[in-house]
Amino acid sequence: MKFHPWLVPWLAGSALAASALGCVAQAQPASTTAASAATRPTLAQAVEAAWQRSVEATQAQGRQRQARADQAVAGSWLAAPPALQLSQREGRGNAADGQRETEVGIALPLWRLGARATAGQAAQAELDWSAAAEQAARLHVAGQVREALGQWTALEAEQRLAALQCDLLGRLAEDVDRRVKAGDLAPADAMAARAEWLASQALAADAQQKLRAQQAQWQLLTGLAVSPQARPAATAATFDLSAAHPELQLAARAVERAQRKLALAQAQRGDGPELGVNLRQERPGQGNPTQNSVGVALRLPFGTQAHAQPRIAAALSEVDLALTQQQRTRDRLAAELELARSQVQAAQAQANLEAQRAALLRQRAAHIDKAFRAGESPLPELLRALGAAAQAEAASERQHAQLHLAQARLQQAQGFLP
Numbered sequence: 001m002k003f004h005p006w007l008v009p010w011l012a013g014s015a016l017a018a019s020a021l022g023c024v025a026q027a028q029p030a031s032t033t034a035a036s037a038a039t040r041p042t043l044a045q046a047v048e049a050a051w052q053r054s055v056e057a058t059q060a061q062g063r064q065r066q067a068r069a070d071q072a073v074a075g076s077w078l079a080a081p082p083a084l085q086l087s088q089r090e091g092r093g094n095a096a097d098g099q100r101e102t103e104v105g106i107a108l109p110l111w112r113l114g115a116r117a118t119a120g121q122a123a124q125a126e127l128d129w130s131a132a133a134e135q136a137a138r139l140h141v142a143g144q145v146r147e148a149l150g151q152w153t154a155l156e157a158e159q160r161l162a163a164l165q166c167d168l169l170g171r172l173a174e175d176v177d178r179r180v181k182a183g184d185l186a187p188a189d190a191m192a193a194r195a196e197w198l199a200s201q202a203l204a205a206d207a208q209q210k211l212r213a214q215q216a217q218w219q220l221l222t223g224l225a226v227s228p229q230a231r232p233a234a235t236a237a238t239f240d241l242s243a244a245h246p247e248l249q250l251a252a253r254a255v256e257r258a259q260r261k262l263a264l265a266q267a268q269r270g271d272g273p274e275l276g277v278n279l280r281q282e283r284p285g286q287g288n289p290t291q292n293s294v295g296v297a298l299r300l301p302f303g304t305q306a307h308a309q310p311r312i313a314a315a316l317s318e319v320d321l322a323l324t325q326q327q328r329t330r331d332r333l334a335a336e337l338e339l340a341r342s343q344v345q346a347a348q349a350q351a352n353l354e355a356q357r358a359a360l361l362r363q364r365a366a367h368i369d370k371a372f373r374a375g376e377s378p379l380p381e382l383l384r385a386l387g388a389a390a391q392a393e394a395a396s397e398r399q400h401a402q403l404h405l406a407q408a409r410l411q412q413a414q415g416f417l418p
Helices: 007-016 020-027 030-039 043-053 055-074 115-182 187-222 246-267 305-373 379-413
Strands: 083-090 100-109 274-283 291-299
Touching: 043 055, 043 115, 043 187, 055 115, 115 187, 115 246, 115 379, 187 379, 246 305, 305 379
Parallel strands: none
Antiparallel strands: 083 100, 100 274, 274 291
């Protein structure tokens, strides 16, 4: 008896379903596949596109502008903007008629001893902190991209398998219709086959809708219409928490920033000194010549320790908080890394089991198909076997997608940027 043609593409497609490239190559010519792969972005390009569209990028630019402005202020020779002083006095009465005194001066706020260098160090610490905050924000955006890509990969696999199952059951329904007309099968078998085909069409439509929704989310996140080619994430040989992790770097820069602010508060215990330079012109009146003079003044405010204590206490609290947050961040990242490592191991084991199960059910479906063609097995049993094999194949694809996502999450926990 002739072998059923509808089972061949399903068996071949199921064997290749674990590979995304194999499934795509099966549906497209080789030249089209190569051109499509060439135009697909890399993961690094997708992360950069998402970063440029993110609110975090705008916030990072604002923080860096502010830090550079603080650095410019710390590099100035004046502690504050200079002030212009103008005054004029005129005499009143017969004896003082014609008398006038005009004074023009400028006040130059000066740094306290050592305050300018301390302010420069505080401004540099602020700039370093803003750079570390940008890297941590980029890592956060990269995590969003990795999650979205993992969801897209899983839904693509489900959509491909649903379309393949729909095509398989459609071919089976057509073959059963021919055999019913030939008198080999009962009309009830044709109804059952067509009902399964209609159910597979509904599942395929639902899978397609979910994939489109995920594509819309991806485009909203990155602005890209296509996704990068899914590859297993490369992970480090060791699972120790690296000191170069962006969040650890940010926590360290936050501690340094708080310490520099404390040093600046201690250096600026009060208002700074002020140098004044003025020109005075005096007109005595009654034909006397005008007199000009130059004056220099130095203003030295003195404050008590009590006046500086509120600022110093606030800076000390900020240092304590930064140290506590640094320790909490280190503990959290270590726990996340250990969890991600265990999830990768579990996902790898489950993926291997699901692949073995799918292979066994494919072989079982092939044997039951031979028995059905020989008249030794009824159609419902074949439909159940095909359904079980399709579900196992879908579960295997989902588990492989979960494995890739777990590897990406491990890479995220290690602090790797694409």
